[in-house]
Amino acid sequence: MGHGWGQMDERVRYSTRDGVAFVTIDNPPVNAISLVVRTGLQEALSKALADAEVGAIVIAAQGPSFSAGADLRDLDCGAVPPRLTDLLRDIEDAPKPVLAAIQGSALGGGFELALACHYRLVHTDAQLGLPDMALGLVPSGGGSQRLVRLAGARVALDMLISGRPISAELAVRLGLADRLVRKSPGRAAFMAARNFIQAKTPPRPTRTCEAGFANPDDFLAAVEERRAAAEDDKREAVHRAIDLVEAALLLPFEAALAMEYAHFASLAGGAQAHGLRHAILAERRAARRSVPAGHPPRPVARVAVLGGGRLGSGIVRACLAAGLAVNLVEQDEAAVLRARRRIASGIARDVAQGHLAPDQRAAQIARLNAGHDIAVLSAADLVLEAVGEDHETRRAVFARAGAASRPGTLLASAGLAPDLAALARASSRPADVLGLRFFTPARWVRLVEVVCPPTAAPDLAASGGAFARMLGKLPVSPDPSGDGDSLALPVFGALFAVAAGALCAGADPPEIDTALRDYGFALGPFQLADLAGLDRLAALGWPGIGGILLAEIMAAGFAGKEPGEGFYRHPAGAPARPARELDALTDRLRKRAAPGGGWAGKPTKAEIADRAALAMANAxxxxxxxxxxxxxxxxxAAMLAGFTYPRWRGGPMQAADTSGLLAVRTRLRRLSECTGEALFAPSPLFDVLIRDGLNFEGLNPASAGQRPV
Incomplete structure (x- = not known):
């Protein structure tokens, strides 16, 4: 037969050649399986099955990716026919062989589509996976059931719960793909389809595969092991995924398929999935606005970092990991040696923990030049000050940096609370000065706040945001009119104030941290404070009980994890444990604190978490x-990236929306009345939003656009 074309929708193209029907998804940028694409695929399948001259079908995709999944905005349309689960069942039931030609990403619904095809050819660069867990979901198109049948319980549980994609080579080894292709998977699939027609090769429905059930006892043992490990996991989708893997063995395929879709629908309408979708969109909005259009960022290839303490060394490691060349400048040779040891030790830990390939260790160290000659600043594209929170020292450093660096070199402070206007004046280069607020440990914390003073050149915001993204960080920008104030620190300060109040009311740091971990934080407020550095936080001068606690603990000589002791003791190579040396300090604070504090006795975990959520929303x-x-x-976005706020809650403002602003304001008023603390006096913004029938989500910009997940 000659080459024929059929017009479906422009996002799904149909053609035939030599008895092979080609169905091509063309829905840029990443071929999201939207409602329009599902409809086009259904029509193309029907056309191919109705054509007596078509003996096999190839499903391929235009562009670099097969399909990276569903459009976030399309999740609410998942029940509109054709549902993904029904479409994929029709593909699997096709009486003619269906082949998937996979390149780039086959994720989420894209991987489910591939699993429903009878044969899968994958390019060597392909990545296959089910990242639905990041959205608080399980697959909706039968992916959990087909994956288990091909690869077994252990592989399925890991892929479903971790969401991590696997390589094409591993997919072939696991039986999830049939052949590795080094050139064009579309051409290879066409050749295979012609051979199938000639050999009369029949379809091979995935549901009939039982390789994953070869050892039922081990299968069930894997399920129980994962169920036990997930006992304290707050994510609903994790527990549903485990149930679905178990159901693959215990239920008929149709019943398990129905169960999967029921779980998907239930989760998709739930608060956790909504919170996770909000988290993803919040981070996209923040990152996109931090690199504004119209002002190309200044290129950065070589960075100079002034100060090699725990902040500076963490920034150096982040820059080296991003492939940048770094000049580290310290005040004398002894400080240089300490900084080198700290950086080399951190890189060695990265290798030992699997974050860095052993052969990359030497390359990173080779890109580092450490010394005490400030003349090296003349070769830098960006100079980053990380000398601590002393304002006089910082101004002196900026005066020297402005004189030693080239005109146009970015001059940035990494401090938590720099006076950027004073630093701009000290540098004599006010147009080149900005704040890049890093949070410790700077190597790993994803948040960088990009702060531009009024004197900054128009391209500084884009330059700071682009640099942060180069390091794999999430850049978030406060409003330029806010005088350099932080978005994350006042909210964390409110959380810490609640923790300090609970400490004074009789709870101890491990109990308080447990309360917030039960709420969903990866780390509690005292654990976070130890990581951030108590000296850095104390320098902020927070008012109220939180500031008093930080000042007292610093005066007692406890500075956090890096020196070895803060709210916890941090012995080298051993888990942290409570610092009982703080008992006397805590007793003094409790005697000085206002009686009661509004707590009815010793605070419970639920009371601590509730107050913390209210205080953060109010801040x-x-x-x-x-x-x-x-x-x-x-x-x-700032709290998610900087302070381990639970993603499935979406953030403190999204959590307030979920609770209802009227209820939040009422509870704040009650706490304000019974405690007398300004921390809980409701912001007038609550009154405005409640009066106008709005919530915080209504103050956000429109959707961040189509970005499949």
Whole structure:
């Protein structure tokens, strides 16, 4: 037969050649399986099956990716026919062989589509996976059931729960793909399809495969092991995924398929999935706005870092990991040697923990030049000050940096609370000065706040945001009119104030941290404070009980994890444990604290978490009312990336929306009345939003656009 073309929708193309029907997804940028694409695939399948001259079908995709999954905005349309599960069942039931030609990413619904095909050819660069867990979901198109049948319980559980993609080579080894292709998977699939027609090769429905059930006892043991490991996991989708893997062995395929879709539908309408979708969109909005259009960023290839303490050394490691060349400048040779040891030790830990390939260790160290001659600043594209929170020292450093660096070199402070206007004046180069607020440990914390003073050149915001993204960080920008105020620190400060109040009311740091971990934080407030450095936080001068606690603990000589002791003791190579040396300090604070504090006895975990959620939402509302924050989602993104806020809650402002703003304001008023603390006095913004029938989400910009997940 000659080459024929059929017009479906422009996002799904149909053609035939030599008895092979080609169905091509063309839905840029990443071939999302939207409702329009599902409809086009259904029509193409029907056309191919109705054509007596078509003996086999190839499903391929235009562009670099097969399909990276569903459009976030299309999740609410998942039940509109054709549902993905019904479409994929029709593909699997096709009486003619269906082959998938896979290149690039086959993720989520794209991988489910591939699993429903009878044969799968994968390019060597392909990545296959089910990242639905990142959205608080399980697959909806039969992916959990087909994956288990091909690869077994252990592989399925890992892929479903971790969401990590696997390589094409591993997919072939696991039986998830049939052949590795080094050139064109489309051409290879066409050749295979012609051979199938000639050999009368029949379809091979995935549901009939039982390789994954070869050892039922081990299968069930894997399920129980994962169920036990996930006992304290707050993510609903994790427990549903485990149930679905078990169901693959215990239920008929149709019943397990129905169970999967029921779980998907239930989760998709739940608060956790909504919170996770919000988290993803919040981070995209923040990152996109941090690199504004119209002002190309200045190129950065070589960075100079002034200061090799724990902040500076962490920034150096982040830059080296991103492939940048770094000049580290310290005040004398002894400080240089200490910084070198700290950096080399950190890189060695990265290798030992699998974060860095052993052969890359030497390359990273080779890109580092450490010394005490400030003349090296003349070769830098970006100079980053990380000398600590002393304002006089910082101004002196900027005066020297402005004189030693080339005109146009970016001059940035990594401090938590720099006076950027004073630093701009000290540098004599005010147009080149900005804040790049890193949070420790700087190697791993994803948040960088990009702060531009009024004197900054128009391209500095884009330059700072582009640099942060180069390091794999999430850049978030406070409103330029906010005088350099932070989005994350006031919200964390509110959380820490609640923790300090609970400490004074009789709870100890491990109990308080457990309460917030039960709420969903990866680390509690005292654990976070130890990591951030108690000296850095104390320098912020927070008002109230939180600031008093930091000042007292610093005066007692406890500075956090890096020196070895803060709210916890941090012995080298051993788990942290409570610092009982703090008992006397805690007793003094409790005697000085206002009686009661509004607590009815020793605080419970539920009371601590509730107060913390209210205080964080109130702090965020104040940032919005004072125009330090432009959008509620920026606050959410900052807390997610900087302080381990639970992603499935979406962020403190999203959590307030979920609770209802009227209920939040009522509870804040009650706490304000019974405690007398300004921390809980409701921001007037609550009154405005409640009066106008709005919530925080309504203050966010429109959707961040089509980005499949």
């Amino acid at each position: 965020g509302a104040r940032l919005l009312a004072s125009e330090v924050a432009r959008h509620p989602s920026d606050i959410d």
